[in-house]
Amino acid sequence: MLMGMAGKELVVGLLKKEGVDGKLVESVLEVPPDSSLGDFGFPCFVLSKEWKKSPQEIASELAGKLKVGKGVREVKAVGPYVNFFLEVDLVSESVLKDVWKKKERYGAGGKKKGKVMVEYSQPNTHKEFHVGHLRNVALGSSLIKIMRFDGKEVIAANYINDTGAHVAKCLWYLMKKGTKPVGNKGEWLGKVYVEATQELEKDDSFKGEVSDVLQRLEAHEKEMDALWKETRQWSLDAFNDVYGWLGVEFDVWFYDHEMIEGAKKFVEKLEKKGIAKESEGAIIVDLENEGLHTLVVGKSDGTIPYISKDFALASIKFEKFMIEENVYVVGSEQELHFRQLFKILELFGFKNAKRCFHLSYDLVMLPEGKMSSRLGNVVLFSDLKNELMDSLKGEVEKRHDWPAKRVDSVAKDIAVGALMFGMLCQDHQKSIVFDLKEWLNFEGETGPYVQYAHARLRSVLRKAKKKVGAGVDFSLLSEGVELELVKLLELFPSKVDEAASSRRPSLIARYCLDVAQKANDFYHRVPVLKAEKKLMEARLLLVWATAQVLCNGLSLLGIVALDEM
Template sequence: MTLLQNLESRLASALEKVLGEAIAPNIAPAADLRFGDYQSNSAMVLAKRQKTNPRVLAQQILDEIDLGELATAKIDGPGFLNFTILPAAYAAHAESLLKDPRLGAPEPGKGIRVVVDFSAPNVAKPMHVGHIRSTIIGDSLCRIARFLGYDVIADNHIGDWGTQFGMILHGWKTLLDHDALAADPITELVRVYRQVNASAKDDPSVLETCKSELVKLQAGDAENLAIWQQCINVSKTGLQKIYDRLDVRFDHWLGESFYNDMLPGLVEEFVEKGLAKESNGAICVFSDGTKAQEQDPFKVHREDGWNDNPAIIRKADGGFLYATTDLATIKYRIDEWNADQVWYVVGVPQQLHFRQIFEAAERWGKTGDFRHIAFGSILGEDRKLMKTRSGDNVGLVDVLEESVERAAAAIAEKNPDLQGKEAEEIAEIVGIGAAKFAELSQNRLTDYVFAWDRMLALQGDTSPYLQYSNVRIRSIFRKLDSEFSAEGIKIILEKPEEIHLARLLARFGEVVPLVLEDYRPNLLTNYLLELARAFHSYFEACPVLKSEEPVKSSRLALCELSSRTLEKGLGLLGIRCPERM
């Protein structure tokens, strides 16, 4: 139980005694520590309902609440209840955290199965910088959800079917360099695609050939299906190298092609059930009129007023669209995987698409908790969309390489004693971690500037700063004559800096569940930065190795708990901690 949960329980009991009914209290960490550790406005909220003075009600609550040796309380302002946790309570809680591998975090997701759809690159195309956000946010949410007890299925819904394959098939048969394919499959497939695409613009007959190759593929031609499968296999191999480097794992790679056979029947069912109808030869899902037009995803406002904005699930030429495939995907995840929730980590531009898909699925009877976890764009330091000089999207591999190279240079400057393989491994950990943290420390809905120097700084709000903080802690233990065990150590809190460190260590179990309330990993990054700053203040004010017992062991135990919390928190973000830097 966290300290916040403990307070909530005691406050709820007092409210029931005063008001004669069970009421969930409002209580949260205080924004300003001058007013205490936690603050509740319950007396003010309930006083309106009771038609009484909030300060009078607050006093009645204080008269009934049993805080024991946990905290003190007082009334401030118009009726705020402010609670200050006693140092002895923080000490006892720190002792319990040292015995708890979960560091006080609850498991609110027990019994809930969630499918997380993230990354989803296109086959035969390189992952670019835009894939950073979906891949890294999605992976972090999977890690945090699993830690909080959810049964998580990570699904990489890759784009492995579409019109681009006509060009790739033609290029495979006429232009492919098999040695280049073996060395770097994605680069070779991109080269082939671009060359065919350029030829098709100049020569209409090339375009017609590509269309015929696509038709043959869609009709099940054995040769084209075999090439298509090879293309997918080599692309997956290339993609897997990137995922391995990022330490990202998927339970499934069910791409668009997996659902092809389901699409004709899906459209027929929608028509038969009156969920879709024909319009200019296409089959579309229209508004059912149950929502206000402002909230209806199947309506759009133009100069002449509100107009239909249907979702097309079959084109007039018989082709299917993303909407069709996404509906089939929802059906599979609900019917086959028994998902309670489905999270889509996809950019902001797809908001309307998902609003339409979710509503169509619910009308269809595929009831689940569907959530679009949207995110903004990554900008270059010129505050424009991050592009290469030639105007292409910046490759994800290029971003990772650059990050690791810059990390290696920074580490060599700070610690020239690190050499060889050890230096390379540390540069990889620091560089990849810096790229991840730069992403996760942002509000996911905002655009952000990808700035190399700031991202890799050892000071400031960066992953290297947190990794260095942990390295600094571990170095303390290397100076001891014998191995230290924090088990059974009595924590002594006297100085304000060590009380504040214990306060923040107690908050870990409160912060992690908050991340999933609005899918905001930046809440965890902010917490870890605050914890690291608190540790550095503690280390400066409270001598550890030079202290006498039992203070020395107490302070070493706080160091150990700080290290465990930093490592666990960074691990939930997919970031590793090196032993040295």
């Protein structure tokens, strides 16, 4: 896909000479899906009404009149399109000089209007942080990086679920059993939650006691508050360890317990507006006519359900942070919840309610099936991290005689790369099977494979011991694999824009994989260091540009582009 400005200007200029409006050409000019069809395609549908001819007739007429010249080697009519083929050296020069000039900003978009908040991670305190939670973290953090790189102002938000039934169960069990923490307090607390759940499943007569704990929590009873604060902090410390290791940051933190009073007030407003009503002691909203069922927004025991807290949070987001777009990264099992939430916000009168978006994602599965904190069949993040680091440190030590600090750093970057890429390379609407051995494969469709492709390119540049520059003979880059690689590099800005607008980080992950595969193909098929001097200079620029684009792309996924592995 070649959308270099130099080539585009040539095509616009040629069509303007035949009486076609230049601004119209710029707005509709396309890139053919197959490079064999050319570098640009002009759809003649847009001229049919004015020219009173069929698109096919117009295409044939224009192709017959247009004269090829410097930079354009061929013009063809293909159905209703006029396709343009650019001179290969113009293509290479346009793309590689653009990468050279912009470097780490290559692919970035211009500043865009509107403020976006992306809320992600949303872990439950008093539960274990497991590998399934990583998909949310990877999606949210990557989407924020992509949108910012594309020119959007983005606020990264986390919502900590620190109250609710799961917390009440855990605290009830702690008080009932009087158990004390052992080892990692956050992990231990997660095990307590599993034991509490199992106890309640055996004897549901305890459910009344759990309900009482929940009411005491919302009433801020002193003894209950103290136990809640202490245990809550254990979870928060564990979460921050995870975020720190992954390199994930948030601009703002929201907490479930802070939403209770606001939620109650919002429910009262819903009643006053006639959106909510009382039914058998509870407050409900009837959305049956919308196909969204009837939901409880205020329980009969006075406690507040999760969705009502989301009303309060939405108020804060729109009114305090003045956002125009509100993205929630939450699993697909909450789809109905968000459809109900967005509809009620719309009925309430939020002018940007229709600009709320649920970025849903499917489950992370183990080879043997679904994970569940409640059942305790999960891969704990801490266990996974330790296993990864032990394995990768050994691998790095086999390859390099490095100080322990550097070994740890590189092993960690490979580990994070494997996890982030594994979570992002699949479309978010499809489930993922977590297979650690496969994700660490240096020859598979993995993060380490892409990182190694980048390291190999950097190795070539180091071995050259020659300063790379953009003043090369671009016509020498004539091998098919070189031109294919150049065309792939030119795709990056449009991929960034597409990933940001469609909220699909997987597009960047798959793009990085494509570049890595093509770079490896180039490495094996084309000599660089043994080439004639001028050809070597041109190929070194291509090597440098490819490494730069891979570095830029990996950074959007939260992955370090290593120079050595």
